[in-house]
Amino acid sequence: MLWVAIVGLVATAVAVALAGRRVLFLYRLATSGQPAPERIEYAKEHAGAEIKAQLVEVFGQRKLLKWTPSGTAHFFVMWAFFILLTVYIEAYGAVIQGAITGRSDFHIPLIGTWPVLGFLQDFIAVACLLGLVAFTAIRIKNSPKKLGRDSRFSGSHLGGAWLVLFMIFNIIWTLFLARASAAANGTFPYDSGAFASLAIGKILPHSELLEQIALLLHIGLMLVFLVIVVNSKHLHIFTAPLNVLFSRRPDGMGPAQPMRSNGKVLDFEEADPEVEVFGRGKITDTSWKGFLDFYTCTECGRCQSQCPAWNTDKPLSPKMLILDQRDHAFAIAPYLLAGEKQKESFPEDVLALLDKPLVGEDGVIHPDVLWSCTNCGACVEQCPVDIEHIDHILDMRRYQVMIESSFPSEAGVMLKNLENKGNPWGMPEMKRAEWIEELDFEVPIVDSTMPEDVEYLFWVGCAGALEDRAKKTTKAVAELLHIAGVKFGVLGPMEACTGDPARRLGMEFLFNMLAQQNIETLNEAGVKKIVATCPHCFNTLANEYPQLGGTYEVVHHTQLLAHLVEEGRLTPITPIEEKITYHDPCFLGRHNKVYAQPRDIMAKVPGVQAQEMHRCKERGFCCGAGGARMWMEERIGKRINTERVDEALTTDPDTVSTACPFCLVMLGDAINEKKNAGQAKESLEVVDVAQLLIKSIKQG
Numbered sequence: 243m244l245w246v247a248i249v250g251l252v253a254t255a256v257a258v259a260l261a262g263r264r265v266l267f268l269y270r271l272a273t274s275g276q277p278a279p280e281r282i283e284y285a286k287e288h289a290g291a292e293i294k295a296q297l298v299e300v301f302g303q304r305k306l307l308k309w310t311p312s313g314t315a316h317f318f319v320m321w322a323f324f325i326l327l328t329v330y331i332e333a334y335g336a337v338i339q340g341a342i343t344g345r346s347d348f349h350i351p352l353i354g355t356w357p358v359l360g361f362l363q364d365f366i367a368v369a370c371l372l373g374l375v376a377f378t379a380i381r382i383k384n385s386p387k388k389l390g391r392d393s394r395f396s397g398s399h400l401g402g403a404w405l406v407l408f409m410i411f412n413i414i415w416t417l418f419l420a421r422a423s424a425a426a427n428g429t430f431p432y433d434s435g436a437f438a439s440l441a442i443g444k445i446l447p448h449s450e451l452l453e454q455i456a457l458l459l460h461i462g463l464m465l466v467f468l469v470i471v472v473n474s475k476h477l478h479i480f481t482a483p484l485n486v487l488f489s490r491r492p493d494g495m496g497p498a499q500p501m502r503s504n505g506k507v508l509d510f511e512e513a514d515p516e517v518e519v520f521g522r523g524k525i526t527d528t529s530w531k532g533f534l535d536f537y538t539c540t541e542c543g544r545c546q547s548q549c550p551a552w553n554t555d556k557p558l559s560p561k562m563l564i565l566d567q568r569d570h571a572f573a574i575a576p577y578l579l580a581g582e583k584q585k586e587s588f589p590e591d592v593l594a595l596l597d598k599p600l601v602g603e604d605g606v607i608h609p610d611v612l613w614s615c616t617n618c619g620a621c622v623e624q625c626p627v628d629i630e631h632i633d634h635i636l637d638m639r640r641y642q643v644m645i646e647s648s649f650p651s652e653a654g655v656m657l658k659n660l661e662n663k664g665n666p667w668g669m670p671e672m673k674r675a676e677w678i679e680e681l682d683f684e685v686p687i688v689d690s691t692m693p694e695d696v697e698y699l700f701w702v703g704c705a706g707a708l709e710d711r712a713k714k715t716t717k718a719v720a721e722l723l724h725i726a727g728v729k730f731g732v733l734g735p736m737e738a739c740t741g742d743p744a745r746r747l748g749m750e751f752l753f754n755m756l757a758q759q760n761i762e763t764l765n766e767a768g769v770k771k772i773v774a775t776c777p778h779c780f781n782t783l784a785n786e787y788p789q790l791g792g793t794y795e796v797v798h799h800t801q802l803l804a805h806l807v808e809e810g811r812l813t814p815i816t817p818i819e820e821k822i823t824y825h826d827p828c829f830l831g832r833h834n835k836v837y838a839q840p841r842d843i844m845a846k847v848p849g850v851q852a853q854e855m856h857r858c859k860e861r862g863f864c865c866g867a868g869g870a871r872m873w874m875e876e877r878i879g880k881r882i883n884t885e886r887v888d889e890a891l892t893t894d895p896d897t898v899s900t901a902c903p904f905c906l907v908m909l910g911d912a913i914n915e916k917k918n919a920g921q922a923k924e925s926l927e928v929v930d931v932a933q934l935l936i937k938s939i940k941q942g
Contacts, residue, residue, distance in 0.1 A: 246454045247341030250334070250461050257465035264472040271575050272533035274526055276519060277505035281488040281531050291491045300483050305626040309544065315376035319410065322370035323479065329363055329417060332431065333461055336424075346424070346453065349431035357435025364421075364438040371414050374407055391552070394543030397562045402474045403541070409467045416460035422446050423453035478538045482627040485538040488531055494630030495619040495833045497785035501640060501750045502529075510751050521640025521748065524600055525571050526578065528637075535629045536568035545621035545631060550864040550886075551614040555879030558614035560621035560631040563607065567634070570595070570606045601638050601648075610878060612638055613650055617746050617869035618828040623860055635869075639748030653747055656873035660752060664738035665704040666873055674707040675734035677716055683724050686731035692768050698723075698730040698802075699769045701783060703776040704739050705903035711910055712903035715775055715930035719799045722936055723773075726811040728802075730773070736763055740782040747870035754790070757782075761792035771795045773802050775932070777830035777902045778868070784834070798830060800901045800931055804839035807846050807935070814938035817849030820896035822934070824852065825886065825909060826862035827902035840901045840931045847938045853893045863889060867904035887912035891922060898928040906930060 285292050298304045303320065307313040328350060335348035349355050381403065386393040395403075418439060424430040425443025427450060432440070446452070471479055478485075501508040503518040513520070519527050545560035546552050552559050574595050577588055599605040601612055612635060621631040642648045659668035678685045686696060700720065705712040723730050741756035764772075772794050774780040784796035806812045822844060830836045837859045844852050857863040866882030876882065887909055890898050898909055909928045916922035 244341045246458055247337050250337045250458055253462055253465055257469055260469050261472045264469075267575070267579070268472075268477075268537060270579050271571060272530040272537070274578050275533055276502070276527060276529040278488075278502075278529040278531045279505045280502075281529075284490070285487055288491055292487055295486050295489070295491065296483060299486050299626075299628070303626070305624070308624075311376060312380050312542075315373035315380075317373075318366065318369035319373040319377075322366045322373075322414075325362055325366045326370075326417070328359065329421075330461075330464065333420065333457055336429075336457060337461070345429070346427075346450075346457075347429040347431065355431050355433075357432060360432030360434070360436030360439070364436045367414050367417055368438055370410070374411055374414075377407055391555070394547040395541070396543070396546070397559055397565070398541035398543060399475060399565075402476075405470065406467075406474065406476050409463065409470060412463045413460065413467060416456060416463055418442055420453065420456040420460045423449070423456045427453050429453070475539065475541050478540045478627055481534060481538040482540075485534050486628045488534065489628035489630065492835075494622045494628065494633060496781060497789065498636055498745050499633060500789050508750075510754055515645060520645050521642070521750075522600060522634075522637035523641040523645060525567065525574065525606075527600075527641070528567070528571075528634075531630075532567075532634060532637075533571065535634070536564060536571060538627045539564045539568065539629060540627060541565065542626065544624040544626065545629075548620040548624045548861065550616060550618055550620065550866065550882045551879075553863075554882050554885050556610070556614040557608060557878070558611045563611060563631060563634060564629060566606050567600075570598070570600075601642055607638060609642075609648070612642065613874065614878065615869050616828070616864045616866055616871050616882065618864035619832040620828075620861075620864070623832050636746070636748060640750055641748075643748035644751060649747065650874045653870060653874050656743060656870070657747070657749055657752060660739055660741070660744055660756065664756070665708060666739065666743055667704070667708055669708050671735040671738075674702065674737055675732070677702075677707060677713045678720075678732070678734075680717060681720060685720060687734040688731045688767050688769075689734075689736065690767065692731060692770075693729075696729045696731045698728060698771050698773045699764070699767070700730045700732045701740075701772050701774040701776075701779055702732055702737060703774060703779045703903065705907070706775050707737070709903060709907060711906050712775075715903060715906065715932055718930065718932040718936040719773075719775055719803070722803060722806070722812060722932060722939070725939065726806045728806070728811075733763065733767075738763075740779045740787075742778040742782045743870045743873060745782075745786070746868065757787060757790050757792070761787055761790055764792060764794065769794060771797075773797050773799055775799045775901075775903065775930075777827045777834070778904065781829045781833055798834075798836055798839075798901070800830070800840040800843060801836060803932060803935060804842045807843060812935065812939060814847045814935055816938045818847055818934060818938055819849040819851075821851045821853060821894065822897045822899050823855055823890050823893045823895045824858075824931070825855070825865065825890065825898060825900040825905055825928075826859060827900060827905050828862065828864050828868050830901055831862055832860060840899075843931050843935055844899065847934055850934070853895070855889050855893060857889060865900075865902075865905040865908040867908045872904055872908075881912065883908040883912040884915065887916060887922075891916070896925065897934075898926070899931050899934060900928060901931050903930075 303313060303317045306316050331350055332348060336346040339348040340346040353359055384393045384395055386396040421439035422442035423446055425440050426446040426448055471477060508518060522528060543561050549560055577585060577592050577596060601607045601609060615635045617632055656666045659666050664671060675687060702716055706716040738756055738760055741753035745753035772783055774783060780796060780798045824840060844850050863886050864882055865886055900906055906928055913922055913926055913928055917924055
């Protein structure tokens with residue numbers, strides 16, 4: 243057995259050296275980017291949440307199991323990696339013991355002869371084989387050659403995936419060959435339990451040479467697989483737990499992150515664009531967490547399959563956004579990591595890549611890819627390894643907007659209106675209170691401090707105050723609060739845009755200006771509790787203003803109204819005999835996990851026949867307005883709002899309901915187009931959930 247030990251240990255040393263060299267390269271490349279100390283601090287401060295995330299997402303495979311067939315297969319293959327580590331302890335123990343004593347009947351101390359362990363090892367190996375069969379069937383069924391863009395594997399490195407499946411298969415069959423050979427020779431540590439190994443052992447000859455060759459073959463293939471893994475997309479086997487560890491909780495949605503340079507939040511009053519990092523203009527502007535995202539992408543395409551831009555024939559694939567950056571980083575890595583003298587002798591092709599812009603017509607990322615994103619969060623929601631695609635997009639947008647001044651021209655009008663008038667439409671600030679005149683009761687306008695008897699500040703928002711369709715929701719909410727006896731006031735002309743469109747476009751400076759103005763107004767007024775009808779305002783006030791010192795208790799109007807209905811302070815009486823399908827706003831649903839309350843309200847309205855669209859709740863489909871897309875023309879592919887309305891029409895609804903002024907406008911426009919084309923009934927309309935509720939209450 244001495245020759246077996248020599249070959250095995252030398253091969254191990256070589257493989258570990260090669261793998262270690264690659265790991266060192268990956269570490270150096272990641273740390274060539276920007277620091278991200280906030281990620282480490284967050285992980286320390288929220289250790290409990292991070293431990294739970296490891297248990298639920300990594301070991302429990304929560305996100306993967308949402309896709310039942312592939313998720314189940316992956317669950318067993320992943321657990322095979324963990325459980326079969328015991329087999330490698332046995333294998334190396336047999337090699338070393340054989341070299342020392344000449345006997346290869348090694349077993350793990352204490353537990354090494356338990357039938358339960360033998361059964362578990364064989365069971366997970368068989369389950370792994372079945373998982374490989376399932377993966378093969380899934381990849382053949384969803385082949386890009388057959389499905390084109392409809393395949394979630396479109397754009398993935400397919401050859402590498404097949405190689406890894408083939409290598410795992412080789413590891414499993416050699417595992418059974420080695421264990422069965424040991425069983426045939428009487429050196430197997432299990433007398434029972436290991437059902438497959440013992441069964442195969444009965445048909446194998448008694449041969450020490452076969453056992454030795456099988457053992458070396460199994461160890462050798464494992465070592466080859468190790469080297470392949472650290473050089474392929476299957477690096478996620480090791481990096482996924484790290485990426486989950488340093489991700490935000492509960493996920494990478496909700497608040498956009500503040501701009502950072504050299505690990506510190508950027509101070510716009512002192513920042514010098516020549517010195518500080520403004521967003522992401524080159525790959526080294528990426529933080530090490532961004533590089534970890536690159537390394538961890540499994541190329542599974544779940545993000546791509548759920549992306550509204552990709553599903554309407556636009557060039558944005560969240561998966562390819564990550565992979566293109568990763569491939570570019572690897573291409574220029576030799577130069578980035580080289581010494582000054584080495585850089586002088588680099589070939590022209592590498593030097594040419596260095597001049598390639600991160601975003602541009604001839605860049606790593608095409609501008610149409612960058613500006614197609616609606617920030618809906620479907621990619622982040624579906625990613626099983628917690629890649630934060632929106633952060634990548636926002637950082638690149640920030641550089642394009644603030645340094646390059648390169649963005650869709652119509653968005654420039656929106657920015658100018660925000661800066662000059664405090665709203666995207668450029669309307670006079672006095673118009674913000676005109677909707678109050680249409681009510682038959684008084685609404686207090688807070689001009690200094692909140693009256694003591696006023697419980698909520700009603701944040702009306704730009705759309706709710708200035709857009710005709712959204713104003714109907716505003717008036718409905720005001721009436722409902724009045725009926726329920728909830729004391730509320732509004733800021734009227736003192737209210738300015740929260741800055742969400744500016745921030746999501748990438749104009750962080752303007753967002754800061756608007757946010758600080760609003761925070762000053764709210765703090766001076768002594769505001770503690772806010773109710774908002776716009777999910778974008780709700781998300782910004784609740785999740786992003788605390789970054790700048792504005793901390794308030796913020797609720798969406800559907801949350802408050804559902805509570806009032808539950809308490810009996812609002813009682814819908816008049817039946818609304820209609821089939822109604824509800825559209826989940828992205829910034830209310832996926833970004834803030836508010837799914838139940840709008841549906842609870844509809845359930846309490848008599849007569850309503852609620853029916854879900856195929857894509858709903860966490861898999862809901864965007865209306866197309868997020869990410870500042872509300873103010874950008876949609877010139878590529880099918881309109882996202884049209885795609886969503888086509889889906890709504892499959893339920894044959896009398897009404898489409900929602901809980902967002904942007905969704906109200908976008909879906910309403912698409913429905914009107916369908917009516918004009920004779921593809922939808924004339925009575926079909928889109929309304930806010932609050933409008934349904936007030937209709938049932940007032941008519942009663």
